[in-house]
Amino acid sequence: MKPNFLALLPCVVFLIIFGLLNIIYGSDCISRENFPIFAAFVALIVSIFTFKKGIPFNERIEVFIEGSSQLMLVHTCYIFFLTTIFTAILAETSCLGSMTNLILHVVSINFILPTIFLMTSLFSYAVSMSIGTIALFMPIIIKISACTGLNLPMITATVVCGSIFGENLSTLANSMTTIQNNNIDNVKNIFFNIKIIFPAFASTIIILIYQNSLITIPTYLDLLPAISPSDIIKALPYLFIFYLALTGLDFIIIMVLGIMMTLIIGLYFNHITDLTAINIIFDGFYHSKTMVNVFILILLLSGLSTIIIHNGGVEYLIEKLKHKIAHTNYNKFTLFCLATFVNTLIAIIISGQFVKKTYLTHDLIPEEASCFVDIKPCVLQGMLPYIPQLILASSMANISFMSLLPHLYYQYLLIICLIITILWTTTNNNQSCKLQHSNGKK
Amino acid sequence: MNTKFIVLLPGIIFSFVFLLLNILYTNTVIRENSPIFAAFIAIIVAIFTFQKKEIFNKRIEVFIEGSSQLIVIHMCYIIFLSTIFTTILECTGSMASIVNICLHIIPTSFILPGMFLGSLIFAFTLGTSLGVIAAFMAISLNLSHHVGLNPSLVAATIVCGSIVGENLSILSDANIISRKITGSSMIQKFLLDIKIILPALLGTIILLTYKNNLITTNMHFENLSALSWLDFIKSIPYIVAFYLGLIGLDIIIVMVSGIILALTIGICLHDFTMLTAINLLFDGFYNTKDMVNLFILVVLLSGLTAMIKHNQGFEYLIIKIKNRVTNKFHARIAIFLVITMINITIAINTLSILIAGPIATQISNDSNLDSSEAASLLNISSCVSQGLLPYTPQLLLAASMAQVSAISLLPYLYYQYFLAISLFVFIAWKKKSAQ
Numbered sequence: 016m017k018p019n020f021l022a023l024l025p026c027v028v029f030l031i032i033f034g035l036l037n038i039i040y041g042s043d044c045i046s047r048e049n050f051p052i053f054a055a056f057v058a059l060i061v062s063i064f065t066f067k068k069g070i071p072f073n074e075r076i077e078v079f080i081e082g083s084s085q086l087m088l089v090h091t092c093y094i095f096f097l098t099t100i101f102t103a104i105l106a107e108t109s110c111l112g113s114m115t116n117l118i119l120h121v122v123s124i125n126f127i128l129p130t131i132f133l134m135t136s137l138f139s140y141a142v143s144m145s146i147g148t149i150a151l152f153m154p155i156i157i158k159i160s161a162c163t164g165l166n167l168p169m170i171t172a173t174v175v176c177g178s179i180f181g182e183n184l185s186t187l188a189n190s191m192t193t194i195q196n197n198n199i200d201n202v203k204n205i206f207f208n209i210k211i212i213f214p215a216f217a218s219t220i221i222i223l224i225y226q227n228s229l230i231t232i233p234t235y236l237d238l239l240p241a242i243s244p245s246d247i248i249k250a251l252p253y254l255f256i257f258y259l260a261l262t263g264l265d266f267i268i269i270m271v272l273g274i275m276m277t278l279i280i281g282l283y284f285n286h287i288t289d290l291t292a293i294n295i296i297f298d299g300f301y302h303s304k305t306m307v308n309v310f311i312l313i314l315l316l317s318g319l320s321t322i323i324i325h326n327g328g329v330e331y332l333i334e335k336l337k338h339k340i341a342h343t344n345y346n347k348f349t350l351f352c353l354a355t356f357v358n359t360l361i362a363i364i365i366s367g368q369f370v371k372k373t374y375l376t377h378d379l380i381p382e383e384a385s386c387f388v389d390i391k392p393c394v395l396q397g398m399l400p401y402i403p404q405l406i407l408a409s410s411m412a413n414i415s416f417m418s419l420l421p422h423l424y425y426q427y428l429l430i431i432c433l434i435i436t437i438l439w440t441t442t443n444n445n446q447s448c449k450l451q452h453s454n455g456k457k
Numbered sequence: 458m459n460t461k462f463i464v465l466l467p468g469i470i471f472s473f474v475f476l477l478l479n480i481l482y483t484n485t486v487i488r489e490n491s492p493i494f495a496a497f498i499a500i501i502v503a504i505f506t507f508q509k510k511e512i513f514n515k516r517i518e519v520f521i522e523g524s525s526q527l528i529v530i531h532m533c534y535i536i537f538l539s540t541i542f543t544t545i546l547e548c549t550g551s552m553a554s555i556v557n558i559c560l561h562i563i564p565t566s567f568i569l570p571g572m573f574l575g576s577l578i579f580a581f582t583l584g585t586s587l588g589v590i591a592a593f594m595a596i597s598l599n600l601s602h603h604v605g606l607n608p609s610l611v612a613a614t615i616v617c618g619s620i621v622g623e624n625l626s627i628l629s630d631a632n633i634i635s636r637k638i639t640g641s642s643m644i645q646k647f648l649l650d651i652k653i654i655l656p657a658l659l660g661t662i663i664l665l666t667y668k669n670n671l672i673t674t675n676m677h678f679e680n681l682s683a684l685s686w687l688d689f690i691k692s693i694p695y696i697v698a699f700y701l702g703l704i705g706l707d708i709i710i711v712m713v714s715g716i717i718l719a720l721t722i723g724i725c726l727h728d729f730t731m732l733t734a735i736n737l738l739f740d741g742f743y744n745t746k747d748m749v750n751l752f753i754l755v756v757l758l759s760g761l762t763a764m765i766k767h768n769q770g771f772e773y774l775i776i777k778i779k780n781r782v783t784n785k786f787h788a789r790i791a792i793f794l795v796i797t798m799i800n801i802t803i804a805i806n807t808l809s810i811l812i813a814g815p816i817a818t819q820i821s822n823d824s825n826l827d828s829s830e831a832a833s834l835l836n837i838s839s840c841v842s843q844g845l846l847p848y849t850p851q852l853l854l855a856a857s858m859a860q861v862s863a864i865s866l867l868p869y870l871y872y873q874y875f876l877a878i879s880l881f882v883f884i885a886w887k888k889k890s891a892q
Contacts, residue, residue: 040732049739056738060713073707080531080709086518089525089756096753265514267521271501290482297493301749308739311537314530 022328025062025319029054048308048410055315062322075322082321083314090267091146092310097270098150099306103299104274105252106154107291108281113249115158120242124163128223131156131170132177132425139181141260142269146404148178150306153411155253160412165230171412172422173223175404180216180425211436215428222424245284252277305410312406464770467503467761468802471495475848479864489750489857492848496757503764516764523763524756528630528807531709532587532850533752538712539591540748544741545716546694547595548733549723554688555695556599561684568604569669570662572597572611573618573872579702580622584629586851588708589619591748592698594858606672612855613869614665616844620851621658621872624840625650628705630807635836638814639821641829649833653883657875664871691726694719747857755805755850762803766812774798775816786888788824789834792817793880796838804849806839813839837880844873 032054040050059079066075105111122130131152139148156174160167256273260266274296281287287295300306409416474495482491500520507516523529546552563571572593580589593615601611623629627643636646698715702708720734729737742748765771774795782791795816800809813835821831843849847856847863856863 036735049736052739053735060717063710072710073705076707076709077527080527080534083534084525084527084530086521086525089530090521092756093521093524263514265517267517268504268513275501293478293482293494294490296497297490297750297753300753301746304743307743307749311739311742314533 019065019327020331021065022323022326023331024065025058025323026328028061029058029319032057048305048406051312051406052308052315055312055319059315059319059322062319062326065322065326067326078322078325079318082325083318085317088313088317091144091313094144094147094266094270095150095306095310095313096300097267097274098147099303100296100299101252101256101270101273101277102151102154103302104277104281104287104295107295107299108249108277108284108286110249110252110277110280111154111158113246114155114253115162116240116246117242117250118155118159119162125227126224127159127163127165128170128173128227129220131159132173132180132219132223135174135177136181136184138257138260139178140185141181141263142266143182143185144266145175145178145182146407147266148181149174149404149408150411151256152178153408157412167412168414168418169226169422171408171414172419172424175408175419176219176423176425179404180212180219183212211432212429215425215432218428219425222428249280249284252280303411305407308410309407462773464506464765464768465773465802466506467499468765468770470502471499471758471761471804472801472846472848474498479847479862489747492754492853493750493757495848496754496761500757500761500764503761503768506764506768506770508768519764519767520760523766524760526759526763529755529759532585532755535585535588535708535712536591536748536752536755536854537742538709538716539588540745541738541741542694542698542712542715542719543591543595544745545719545723545737548737548741549691549719549726549728551691551694551719551722552595552599554691555596556603557684557688558692559596559600560603565604566669567666568600568606569610569614569665572600573614573662573665576615576618577622579699580619581626582622582628582705583702583708583711584623584626584632585708586616586619586623586629587854588712589622590615590851590855591858593619594855598859604672607869608859609856609861609865610668610869612859612861613866613871616851616855616866617661617870617872620840620844621654624654624836631810631836631839634807635810635814635832635839638810639818639828639832639835641827641832645827645829646832646836649829650837653833653837653879654876656882657872657879660875660879661872664875687726691722694722747854750857751850751854754853758803758805758850759808762805762808762812765802770802771799771812771816779816779820782820782824785824785826786884788820788826789830789884789887791820792831792834793838793884795820796835797842800839800842801846804843804846806843806849809839810835834880837876841873841877841880844870845877 033050036050036054063072063075063079066078102111105114135148135152138152139145142148152174153171156170157167159165160170252273255276256269259269259272278287278292278295282289282292405416405419409419472495475491478491478495503520504513504516507519543552546555559571576589576593579593580586583589594612597611597615598608600606601608623631625647626632627647636643694715697718698711701711701714716738720737723729724731724734778791778794782788792813796809796813799813800806803809803812817831817835818828820826821828843851845867846852847867852863852866856866
């Protein structure tokens with residue numbers, strides 16, 4: 016992997032085309048869901064020509080295919096497939112309505128936003144996958160918003176924040192186990208992470224409570240149907256999968272069990288015929304075009320990013336930044352910028368992992384730095400308008416993803432916390448460095 | 458080693474549920490979705506056939522690993538891209554132009570053999586039957602509509618042609634894998650392949666020509682338009698794709714170049730706007746529901762296969778068969794049986810060869826069978842069953858594009874029957890000559 020600027024070109028092309036399309040076809044009547052795929056397609060064609068000259072075309076394609084056939088990726092794709100089916104069946108069997116009804120009865124409307132935030136973060140923590148959580152909770156959230164008249168972009172953004180916070184926490188928990196092998200004081204590391212995350216988390220909750228209190232409660236809420244026993248039975252699949260998630264089973268198993276359970280309940284209550292039950296296993300997925308779209312998009316983007324990494328595009332970035340900021344005290348800023356750049360350019364799910372790998376091999380890392388690796392991707396993952404999480408959430412809610420941006424409180428607060436921590440530890444380090452120097456002189 | 462029969466159960470359940478659904482519900486809606494439902498059930502069953510000590514998350518991992526093989530994802534991309542390509546060709550009217558040109562060039566008495574040979578050559582150069590079926594079906598259906606041919610017959614002809622091509626092609630995954638595993642030489646295997654395939658091929662062509670002549674008498678031409686320059690311009694993407702395939706580029710590159718050309722021509726000739734062109738890149742795939750279906754099915758099936766393989770389900774088969782091998786004749790029969798039975802359970806021939814290959818090598822070593830013969834037997838036997846099972850991706854694809862049921866293709870798969878006969882004759886003749 017030799018550093019190579021040309022290798023980054025596909026990324027730039029992707030961003031430009033995506034931005035351009037959104038500007039040219041800006042009117043609301045045009046559906047924009049196909050733009051990411053088109054941009055990825057063009058970027059892929061460009062990327063084929065960024066390889067070194069001697070490599071035959073068939074091998075270039077192989078690199079692309081290899082990138083698209085990573086375990087984690089296919090796992091994500093399956094989760095898309097299954098969650099979509101699950102929610103489709105829930106909608107078909109009217110379990111979704113029952114669950115919404117139940118939530119609105121149990122949760123006070125004054126705390127609905129913080130509750131959604133906590134609920135999604137808990138689930139996302141348990142399954143350590145933000146995108147699956149979004150896919151799973153969005154249908155219910157849309158229903159709740161329709162019932163209560165809550166601002167849809169805000170409530171959608173809350174789901175995104177919550178699920179990203181949860182994934183963030185669970186990456187921390189995971190890194191706790193992996194870091195043990197790396198001779199880093201893991202307790203210190205975890206505490207350091209918590210120091211950053213917690214203020215962001217707490218203030219998000221406060222903001223959400225405040226936002227919640229601003230909302231005028233619609234009067235027709237009193238007209239909600241009373242909870243019947245069948246409502247509780249129908250809400251079972253949701254509660255069941257929540258429980259399963261907490262036991263640490265794989266998301267795929269959880270979804271399959273959820274699907275089976277919902278089908279049985281649906282058949283029992285005669286909401287669906289056996290013919291529908293058979294068809295919904297595929298049609299449930301097919302009928303939500305967004306999901307098929309994101310499914311393909313993820314495959315294409317991961318192939319693309321593999322090509323970029325293969326050609327040394329990321330190495331180039333690292334080299335560039337390393338030379339620019341040689342001073343050790345700025346290491347954290349370097350890391351910060353790097354993570355930002357890498358993530359901006361390769362904004363897909365695997366970037367987090369990749370970033371982690373790069374830093375560990377580049378020994379820039381002081382103890383705490385691993386947390387930037389953990390946290391940074393999460394921040395941006397939640398803020399770039401073209402990442403799967405936001406595309407998914409916004410297109411499920413049928414709103415523009417731009418409208419989500421002002422409501423992503425957690426991400427903004429996290430950034431602020433992160434910058435404060437960097438500044439604070441840098442000055443601390445300076446002092447300790449000076450101390451060490453003076454000690455050395457003595 | 459777990460050699461219980463139960464491990465094979467998921468494979469059997471898959472084929473059983475599929476057939477059952479096709480018998481119980483005869484309407485079209487269920488026909489498309491029945492393979493996926495069957496695969497879903499089979500996968501759930503498969504999760505419980507693991508050894509008890511393995512934790513559930515590990516079991517899922519085996520499944521995911523199976524689905525994320527290079528070959529599988531490659532196959533998925535072929536499905537994705539070739540669908541877009543054909544949709545764009547239809548939108549630009551290129552399809553009509555190509556059909557028009559074909560009708561002018563190919564004499565009507567030679568349409569069926571022409572389709573057969575065309576798909577054969579294309580598959581031979583590309584080394585993939587799935588992509589060829591996707592690319593040729595659309596045109597062939599248009600053609601058959603013009604001359605009033607039975608769509609089932611047309612679909613079956615294309616399937617046959619593409620499977621012969623893939624079988625012979627030195628580029629096809631199935632061929633490469635079977636050669637690699639058995640360690641045989643390319644030339645020897647190819648010569649042997651030709652020996653078995655040629656009689657079947659000739660038989661099929663003769664039969665198709667005869668069939669064609671039967672139909673020609675009541676063929677009618679619906680206002681065949683004269684050829685214009687526009688027709689030639691519009692058929693450029695197709696011709697370029699054919700050419701790129703001939704020089705041995707990967708089918709993904711072939712398809713992408715075809716798509717770019719077709720889009721450019723479409724925009725230049727004002728067949729559609731820029732916005733439509735952008736949307737076609739995804740909608741072209743999405744609007745063909747069968748393809749999305751097939752895409753998912755391929756991924757699911759390969760995961761299922763991996764689980765059966767992980768549990769050593771095929772060991773059961775192998776041990777049953779291997780114990781009876783005493784001489785070369787038995788060895789040939791054994792290889793045929795192993796690959797056929799594995800293919801019946803998993804329905805993707807490349808994966809079957811991957812699994813059956815090591816066993817076939819072992820069998821051939823034990824009984825002093827030539828390695829190229831083992832490779833050839835592996836490859837050809839897998840092609841026979843691949844073309845005859847109504848739930849293989851090839852048949853499902855062709856059938857759904859022709860909007861007929863996969864089972865209705867069965868009587869027209871002449872080549873497969875000829876090949877089976879020729880294979881048996883070969884084995885029997887070898888036995889006789891050995892005595």
